[in-house]
Amino acid sequence: MDRPIPGAWNATLxxxxxxxxxxxxxxxxxxxxxxxALPYIGIAIASATGTTLDHEAQVAMMRAWTDTLLSLxxxxxxxxxxxxxxxxxxAVYFWTRPQPRWALPMGKFxxxxxxxxxxxxxxxxxxxxxxGSPVPAGKLALAITLSALVHIALALAAGALYPRHAVVTAxxxxxxxxxxxYAIPGAAQTISPVFHLRNLAGLLPxxxxxxxxxxxPNVSATTSVIVLLGQxxxxxxxxxxxxxxxxxxxxx
Amino acid sequence: xxxxxxxxNLSKWYGQVxxxxxxxxxxxxxxxxxxxxxxxxxxxxxxxLTGQLRPSAGEVSLxxxxxxxxxxxxxxxxxxxxxxxxxxxxxxxxxxxxxxxxSGMNAQQGDKAADEAIAKVTMEQAADRRxxxxxxxxxxxxxxxxxxxxxxxxxxxDEPLTGCDPVxxxxxxxxxxxxxxxxxxxxxxxxILHEVEAVTHQIVLxxxxxxxxxxxxxxxxDLIDEHPHRIEIxxxxxxxxxxxxxxxxxVRSVTVGEQSLTLETDKPDACYTExxxxxxxxxxxxxxxxxxxxxLEAVFRYLTNRSATGV
Numbered sequence: 001m002d003r004p005i006p007g008a009w010n011a012t013l014x015x016x017x018x019x020x021x022x023x024x025x026x027x028x029x030x031x032x033x034x035x036x037a038l039p040y041i042g043i044a045i046a047s048a049t050g051t052t053l054d055h056e057a058q059v060a061m062m063r064a065w066t067d068t069l070l071s072l073x074x075x076x077x078x079x080x081x082x083x084x085x086x087x088x089x090x091a092v093y094f095w096t097r098p099q100p101r102w103a104l105p106m107g108k109f110x111x112x113x114x115x116x117x118x119x120x121x122x123x124x125x126x127x128x129x130x131x132g133s134p135v136p137a138g139k140l141a142l143a144i145t146l147s148a149l150v151h152i153a154l155a156l157a158a159g160a161l162y163p164r165h166a167v168v169t170a171x172x173x174x175x176x177x178x179x180x181x182y183a184i185p186g187a188a189q190t191i192s193p194v195f196h197l198r199n200l201a202g203l204l205p206x207x208x209x210x211x212x213x214x215x216x217p218n219v220s221a222t223t224s225v226i227v228l229l230g231q232x233x234x235x236x237x238x239x240x241x242x243x244x245x246x247x248x249x250x251x252x
Numbered sequence: 253x254x255x256x257x258x259x260x261n262l263s264k265w266y267g268q269v270x271x272x273x274x275x276x277x278x279x280x281x282x283x284x285x286x287x288x289x290x291x292x293x294x295x296x297x298x299x300x301l302t303g304q305l306r307p308s309a310g311e312v313s314l315x316x317x318x319x320x321x322x323x324x325x326x327x328x329x330x331x332x333x334x335x336x337x338x339x340x341x342x343x344x345x346x347x348x349x350x351x352x353x354x355s356g357m358n359a360q361q362g363d364k365a366a367d368e369a370i371a372k373v374t375m376e377q378a379a380d381r382r383x384x385x386x387x388x389x390x391x392x393x394x395x396x397x398x399x400x401x402x403x404x405x406x407x408x409x410d411e412p413l414t415g416c417d418p419v420x421x422x423x424x425x426x427x428x429x430x431x432x433x434x435x436x437x438x439x440x441x442x443x444i445l446h447e448v449e450a451v452t453h454q455i456v457l458x459x460x461x462x463x464x465x466x467x468x469x470x471x472x473x474d475l476i477d478e479h480p481h482r483i484e485i486x487x488x489x490x491x492x493x494x495x496x497x498x499x500x501x502x503v504r505s506v507t508v509g510e511q512s513l514t515l516e517t518d519k520p521d522a523c524y525t526e527x528x529x530x531x532x533x534x535x536x537x538x539x540x541x542x543x544x545x546x547x548l549e550a551v552f553r554y555l556t557n558r559s560a561t562g563v
Contacts (some may be wrong), residue, residue, distance in 0.1 A: 003324075003327035003328060003355075004327070004355075004356030004357065005323050005324070005356050005441035006353070006354060006355075006356045009353070010353075014350065014353055014354050017338060017350070018342075018350060021341060021346070022342075023340060024519055025341040025382075026364065027340060089333060089335045089336075089337030090338055091304070092304060092331070092333050092337075092354070093339070093354075093398065094354065095303070096302045096303065096304070096326060096329065096331045097326055097351070097354040097355055098323040098327035098354075098355065098356055099323065099324040099326075099329075099354055100321075100323070101321065157309060167253070167476045175530075182521055205269060210416045233257060244321065245304045246306075247304065247306050248304075249266060249305070250295075250299070
């Protein structure tokens with residue numbers, strides 16, 4: 001007897017719907033959004049008390065917001081996408097259905113992106129309107145979108161690889177890519193997503209002493225977009241291959 | 253027509269530990285009980301059948317096709333796992349509806365099928381509450397609903413009666429029997445003999461990852477009856493009861509404790525009858541009667557020892 005099979009796109013949408021409902025009814029999303037709003041709240045309080053930030057301070061704040069706080073929020077929202085399903089055992093309801101296994105991380109990627117990116121963009125718009133922005137809004141929006149995408153994909157891959165230690169794995173991977181590799185002067189820096197995010201948003205700090213020995217490469221905005229999208233696809237592929245090719249053994 | 257479940261020389265290793273070892277098995281239809289004590293390999297076997305695990309050796313096929321990543325096979329099965337991990341943020345109805353959609357139904361079909369399945373497991377009252385708030389028995393029923401809602405050909409139920417009260421238990425058993433009558437192939441696991449006995453006479457006995465026996469449950473019942481039983485009686489006058497029971501033909505030996513008595517018998521049914529009669533005749537007060545051997549673990553130990561010694 002032939003039975004209907006949903007198809008890959010529908011399966012991805014089912015997973016996305018599931019991820020959307022679960023995240024919107026959980027606490028992580030709202031906690032993350034409050035975390036994301038904290039710098040603006042701080043600035044608003046400072047303004048109310050008569051303290052104003054100079055341009056350098058605003059740039060530093062925006063830099064920290066874009067490549068640290070937003071990345072952290074993206075990781076916190078997304079790391080459980082596969083990991084929680086596996087460790088709680090609920091992935092079985094997805095994977096014993098006629099759906100490709102990789103549709104689970106893809107759907108969760110879609111859901112996390114649709115939750116994090118609009119919320120982050122909204123915050124930026126409102127925050128910039130209230131306290132001003134040191135960089136052009138269009139560049140910043142692009143950087144924010146790509147930052148969220150690459151970090152959501154990274155968190156999903158970490159969760160798919162090590163579901164029982166997903167958040168630690170994701171944070172360690174983030175620290176290596178965003179901090180350690182970025183700290184290396186010269187061409188190696190261009191592996192780090194943070195380099196490209198700052199490059200896109202115009203938030204790269206002035207060249208340091210080490211850059212005199214190993215100069216920072218000049219990278220176009222288009223290259224940065226391509227690298228960030230490539231990294232997103234790479235992380236998603238890791239997650240998809242992990243869930244499709246290998247089983248998850250139960251705790252014995 | 254292809255065989256619903258076929259395992260050939262199937263083994264699954266977790267490092268040095270064998271979850272399932274060289275299992276050869278065919279299930280051709282009807283309701284089949286998968287019996288075994290805890291740790292026998294029932295859940296591992298079911299996980300292999302549902303494509304959650306890949307065999308370390310051998311093959312497993314459903315309806316003549318391998319299971320892993322086979323969407324056509326997945327479309328024909330319904331599975332209710334042993335554990336309680338579900339999408340707790342969803343309501344029961346949302347959960348079953350989503351499962352129907354994931355089985356390939358459109359929204360209208362899925363909603364209808366989900367509502368029917370929820371009614372079958374008598375969960376209408378609680379269907380719009382979040383699963384997070386459900387009791388163990390309610391979780392079992394909603395898991396069962398998602399397993400049957402899309403009308404699968406093969407239904408695999410891992411310990412579906414655990415945590416259910418007697419009324420729900422009876423209802424689920426009747427539902428399983430009804431699905432069996434409709435021509436579904438159903439594999440039900442349990443470590444409790446009488447649970448399986450209530451839904452089917454076809455059984456597969458698993459012990460330490462291996463199939464010990466397959467066939468009719470009456471054969472197992474006969475083996476249990478051959479198996480020397482101990483009956484422990486907590487009572488106020490164990491010596492009086494011991495004297496009376498020693499005279500009974502069914503009793504092999506009697507051990508008297510301070511406020512208890514242990515009988516050993518080859519004929520448990522007869523022994524229970526004689527015990528009850530003696531208690532009534534002599535107006536003795538009995539606090540509890542238990543049988544430490546009346547469980548599958550003891551029976552399996554007995555069966556494996558018997559085959560090892562060639563008795």
